[in-house]
Amino acid sequence: xxHSRHSHKSRPVPAGLLALALLSAxxxxxxxxxxxxxxxxxDTAGAxxxxxxxxxxxxxxxxxCHRQGxxxxxxxxxxxxxxxxxxxxxxxxxxxxxxxxxxxPDSRPxxxxxxxxxxxxxxxxxxxxxxxxxxxxADLPRPRIFPSYExxxxxxxxxxxxxxxxxxxxGKEVDDExxxxxxxxxxxxxxWLKAVEFQPGNSQVVHHFILFGDPQRIGSALxxxxxxxxxxxxxxxxxLVRMPILQMWAPGNVTPLSPRGIGRRLAAGSDLMLQIHYHxxxxxDQTDLSHFALHxxxxxxxxxxxxxGQLVSAWQLQIAAGDPNSxxxxxxxxxxxxxxxxxxxxxxxxxxxxxxxxxxPSGPRETLIWVxxxxxNWQLTYEFQEPMRALAGTTxxxxxxxxxxxxxxxxxAIPPVDVKWGLATSDExxxxxxxxxxxxxxxxxxxxxxxxxxxxxxxxxFALPSDTGSWEPVESLEPREQELDL
Numbered sequence: 001x002x003h004s005r006h007s008h009k010s011r012p013v014p015a016g017l018l019a020l021a022l023l024s025a026x027x028x029x030x031x032x033x034x035x036x037x038x039x040x041x042x043d044t045a046g047a048x049x050x051x052x053x054x055x056x057x058x059x060x061x062x063x064x065c066h067r068q069g070x071x072x073x074x075x076x077x078x079x080x081x082x083x084x085x086x087x088x089x090x091x092x093x094x095x096x097x098x099x100x101x102x103x104x105p106d107s108r109p110x111x112x113x114x115x116x117x118x119x120x121x122x123x124x125x126x127x128x129x130x131x132x133x134x135x136x137x138a139d140l141p142r143p144r145i146f147p148s149y150e151x152x153x154x155x156x157x158x159x160x161x162x163x164x165x166x167x168x169x170x171g172k173e174v175d176d177e178x179x180x181x182x183x184x185x186x187x188x189x190x191x192w193l194k195a196v197e198f199q200p201g202n203s204q205v206v207h208h209f210i211l212f213g214d215p216q217r218i219g220s221a222l223x224x225x226x227x228x229x230x231x232x233x234x235x236x237x238x239x240l241v242r243m244p245i246l247q248m249w250a251p252g253n254v255t256p257l258s259p260r261g262i263g264r265r266l267a268a269g270s271d272l273m274l275q276i277h278y279h280x281x282x283x284x285d286q287t288d289l290s291h292f293a294l295h296x297x298x299x300x301x302x303x304x305x306x307x308x309g310q311l312v313s314a315w316q317l318q319i320a321a322g323d324p325n326s327x328x329x330x331x332x333x334x335x336x337x338x339x340x341x342x343x344x345x346x347x348x349x350x351x352x353x354x355x356x357x358x359x360x361p362s363g364p365r366e367t368l369i370w371v372x373x374x375x376x377n378w379q380l381t382y383e384f385q386e387p388m389r390a391l392a393g394t395t396x397x398x399x400x401x402x403x404x405x406x407x408x409x410x411x412x413a414i415p416p417v418d419v420k421w422g423l424a425t426s427d428e429x430x431x432x433x434x435x436x437x438x439x440x441x442x443x444x445x446x447x448x449x450x451x452x453x454x455x456x457x458x459x460x461x462f463a464l465p466s467d468t469g470s471w472e473p474v475e476s477l478e479p480r481e482q483e484l485d486l
Contacts, residue, residue: 048127049135050079057124058082059144061099061114069152071203071251079134090128093121100378104370109385111256151293153197154254158293160450162272167289168229170205174280176424180233182219183272192263192297192447195255196247201289207277208250208379211292212243214271233275243273245309250379259341261304262437263297263447279425297447304444305437307341310334312356312398313431314421319350321416324405328430333395337439340388343369344381345432347400348425349410351376354400356432361393368396369432376410376425390436398432 048054058066058076066072076082082089092098093116101114116124127133149157162183170177200206222231246264247255258264280286297303314328345354355370369382390396404416412426413419419428 047133047135048123048130049133049139050082050127051135051137051139053123053135054082054127055079056141057116057120059141061116063144063146064112065100067146083132083134086128086132090125093124096121096373100375100380102371102373102375102378102380103382104372106367107369107382108366108388111383111385152199153293155195155197155257155295158197159296160294161291162294163289163291164229166229167201167287168276170202170278170280170286170288172280172283172285174205174278176426177278178233178423179230179276179278180219180222181230181274181276182214182223183274184220185214185271186217186269187266187450188268189448189451190268190445191266191450192303192445193246193258193266193294194263194297195257195295196249197254197293197295198247198249199291199293200251201291202286203251204282205278205280205286205288206290207279208248209277209290209292210248210275211246212273212275213246213266214243214273215267215269217269217271219271219273230276246272253379253381255381256383257295258307260301262307263303265306296449299446299449301447302444303447305441306443307435307437309433309435310396311431311433312396313429313433314398314400317419317421317428317430319402319404319419319428321418322405324403324407325352326402326404328400328402330398330431331395334390334392334436336392338390338436339439340368340384340390340434340436342381342383342435343432344379345369345371345374345400346379347374347376347402347430348428349376349412350402350404350408350419350428351430352401352403354398354430354432356434357397357399358388358390359395359397360391368434389439396432396434398430400430402428402430 062072062076064070066074066076068075068077074081074085076085076089089098096116099114099116103110103113103115105115147154147156149155151158151161164181168179168181196211198209198211200209222233225231246266249255274292276288276290278288310332312330312332314330317328319326340358343356345356347354351374353370353372353374356368357365358368359365366388368388402419404411404419406414406416421427421429
């Protein structure tokens with residue numbers, strides 16, 4: 001039974017693709033093994049073995065993160081890597097903490113669903129309890145090949161890679177700092193984005209990114225008003241609220257390329273503005289030199305539709321101290337026929353569960369996503385296996401619950417305090433959302449490519465207040481070029 005309930009009408013957000021992969025801390029915890037045990041390396045009839053049973057499951061569900069260069073704390077690509085963690089893996093999957101997939105099976109079918117069946121969970125547990133036998137190497141599946149491109153990008157070779165001219169200092173005292181950087185861009189032509197990829201320069205301090213379009217080019221003035229690189233923007237200045245969101249990112253999330261014929265518009269003359277949430281838990285002063293890549297629509301692709309984002313958000317949160325089940329609701333009703341591609345959920349440390357449902361003008365309500373056990377450490381984009389058609393008049397309803405009691409081990413305030421909406425992780429949020437296109441829209445646009453020169457590998461460096469405010473070719477940054485292996 002809910003202790004409090006609040007309903008809201010969702011206001012539209014001027015967003016491009018809403019990636020809903022934001023405000024994440026670090027990868028989920030993995031328990032260290034108590035002591036390694038020797039395992040049998042020969043298969044016996046009927047035995048559950050690594051080579052025949054466990055390796056295929058790890059390949060399909062775990063290696064996206066648990067391989068070299070990715071966010072998993074250890075690789076799990078071979079028996080020698082997996083064996084010391086066998087009991088820990090069994091505990092994590094039995095508790096459904098790993099793999100990190102929080103959409104309940106009752107949700108609309110998703111691409112890349114990492115849910116393990118109960119049979120798969122039982123198999124992993126039984127294997128660990130039996131001493132984690134290796135089995136016959138001939139039973140191993142073929143290695144899974146993950147696409148990787150120059151510079152470590154995962155979607156394709158980028159058209160542009162952007163980075164600051166200098167690293168930002170992140171002091172050991174920085175807990176929740178939102179810093180914005182103006183990115184002088186100002187192409188003389190309209191561009192169409194297929195995706196944006198981010199690479200944190202220092203994963204110990206980078207919490208999330210949001211990339212905004214800056215069509216009014218106001219970021220340059222805000223940036224130049226400070227002596228340090230960038231400016232603090234934690235209050236979500238009114239200027240930022242009006243900027244279109246192009247992409248969001250948090251660890252563990254890579255938003256896919258938009259389908260052919262669909263993209264996000266970047267208006268001619270627009271600059272970019274990058275917001276980075278810094279959260280330094282290292283206990284030491286740090287620096288960060290993050291960068292991001294733009295994947296652009298090519299001239300051989302006709303853009304038919306613009307992809308948009310719509311938040312379904314409870315903006316006026318009132319969460320009483322001690323309330324273990326504070327409920328909030330919000331709705332959005334589409335005025336036109338749309339096609340929906342993805343969704344997600346977001347709260348902070350007091351988040352307990354959240355769902356998004358769609359009710360058409362006539363017909364049953366559909367569960368788009370239901371997250372019964374919310375985990376702030378994982379902010380994922382959930383892309384539908386098949387896009388959803390929503391008729392005009394379809395209502396999207398978000399329902400969430402927060403646990404603001406002393407029994408919540410993640411509550412950042414003990415004793416609990418009253419909480420409202422806010423950007424800091426000690427505040428709270430409550431929103432879901434969708435990415436969509438308008439069915440009646442037919443643009444017929446042939447995309448153009450950037451006109452400004454680029455450095456090797458398509459790299460541009462954006463200026464900070466102490467610099468000229470214009471693009472510099474990467475040849476002037478030879479040490480940086482070597483660092484990035486361009």
